[in-house]
Amino acid sequence: MLSPDQVVEASFLEARHQLLEVAALLDRHDAAVNRTGRDVGAGGAAKLGVLREALEALCVPRPSQERTVTLLELFAKV
Amino acid sequence: MQIIQPHYHAIARTAQDYERMAMSGVVAVAEPAFWAGFDRLYPETFIDYFRQISEFEPTRAAQYGIRHFCWVAVNPKEAENPVLTREVLKHFPEFFAKPTVLGVGETGLHKSTKNECESLEAHVDIAMKHGQLVLIHTPHLADKAHGTRRVLEVLAGMKVDPERIWIDHVEEQTIKPCLDAGYWVGFTLYPITKCSPKRAVDMLEKYGTDRMLVNSSADWGPSDPFTLQECILEFRRRGHSLQEAIEVFHNNPCRFLGQNPKFDIAPIRIETDVVKAARG
Numbered sequence A: 001m002l003s004p005d006q007v008v009e010a011s012f013l014e015a016r017h018q019l020l021e022v023a024a025l026l027d028r029h030d031a032a033v034n035r036t037g038r039d040v041g042a043g044g045a046a047k048l049g050v051l052r053e054a055l056e057a058l059c060v061p062r063p064s065q066e067r068t069v070t071l072l073e074l075f076a077k078v
Numbered sequence B: 001m002q003i004i005q006p007h008y009h010a011i012a013r014t015a016q017d018y019e020r021m022a023m024s025g026v027v028a029v030a031e032p033a034f035w036a037g038f039d040r041l042y043p044e045t046f047i048d049y050f051r052q053i054s055e056f057e058p059t060r061a062a063q064y065g066i067r068h069f070c071w072v073a074v075n076p077k078e079a080e081n082p083v084l085t086r087e088v089l090k091h092f093p094e095f096f097a098k099p100t101v102l103g104v105g106e107t108g109l110h111k112s113t114k115n116e117c118e119s120l121e122a123h124v125d126i127a128m129k130h131g132q133l134v135l136i137h138t139p140h141l142a143d144k145a146h147g148t149r150r151v152l153e154v155l156a157g158m159k160v161d162p163e164r165i166w167i168d169h170v171e172e173q174t175i176k177p178c179l180d181a182g183y184w185v186g187f188t189l190y191p192i193t194k195c196s197p198k199r200a201v202d203m204l205e206k207y208g209t210d211r212m213l214v215n216s217s218a219d220w221g222p223s224d225p226f227t228l229q230e231c232i233l234e235f236r237r238r239g240h241s242l243q244e245a246i247e248v249f250h251n252n253p254c255r256f257l258g259q260n261p262k263f264d265i266a267p268i269r270i271e272t273d274v275v276k277a278a279r280g
Helices: A004-036 A042-058 A068-073 B013-024 B042-062 B082-089 B094-098 B114-129 B141-156 B175-182 B197-207 B227-237 B242-257 B273-279
Strands: B003-004 B025-031 B067-072 B101-108 B133-139 B163-167 B184-189 B212-216
Touching: A004 A042, A004 B197, A042 B082, B003 B101, B003 B227, B003 B242, B013 B025, B013 B042, B013 B094, B025 B042, B025 B242, B042 B067, B042 B082, B042 B101, B067 B094, B082 B114, B114 B133, B141 B175, B175 B184, B175 B197, B175 B273, B184 B197, B184 B227, B197 B212, B197 B227, B212 B227, B212 B242, B227 B242
Parallel strands: B003 B025, B025 B067, B067 B101, B101 B133, B133 B163, B163 B184, B184 B212
Antiparallel strands: none
């Protein structure tokens, strides 16, 4: 089993990479809206909403259930 | 589609990589001098390394129909040994005379120390005096923004031709000042630590394709030469034409590297059926 420090050290760069991909996705969406003058349809809006809810859920310091469970439940909505 | 890998550390890769690259359309690679994973102690070690990348490696690539070019430099991580740096720099002109050496690189910064900045300045100076191209490495991760600013400051204090300088490993927070100053920029596509294929295409869409180079990651660390092909796939998936892809992934390297006449691969233009029909 890993120590708390080992957990962070082992996965920090990978998590950084994954968060940057999410940030790029949101920037790409904004750029597409600016370029086309229209936003996503209802299905896309629901997916974006769930992504934003998931990001907020990750910021809760001591959640009542595992974060992965919360996110999987969120993603099951769309 | 014909592809050029403008930043490829071939001696760290296998012949199988050459074979697979050739099968996927790669026609040329350019190999900057790199850090060996440890700090070298002797000038002669660099000389033999430069001989390896300028004499032997082209023969290995040629077995797969790939042209191999290279650059010479003391890596920024080794700039803390100024005596060694000065001694190696003395030998650069003999390598500039070799038929596949394109210029000085990758020089640049790692921790942006005083010694590193002096080494960068010395590298750029010798390149300019000998009419060579320059490839500049910018730092990784937390040091990137500061290190890129320092690179631009060092260059701003020198008499250089920005068209002949390529600032590499740019990301979203560093690309604009490099382009604004007139330099070429490069994206380096690593599995985790630098830019990703999707983010590179985002920047191509945002800033346009002029003075843009895209490199795969190809060295002895966790890296993948085929991130370049992933990027081409992403670019095409978003609806950019084959000719637009050729402009970025073949013709732009030809335009930058071709400023040195030793790089004699010309930009290509796909002639469409419509154009052919119009010509009768």
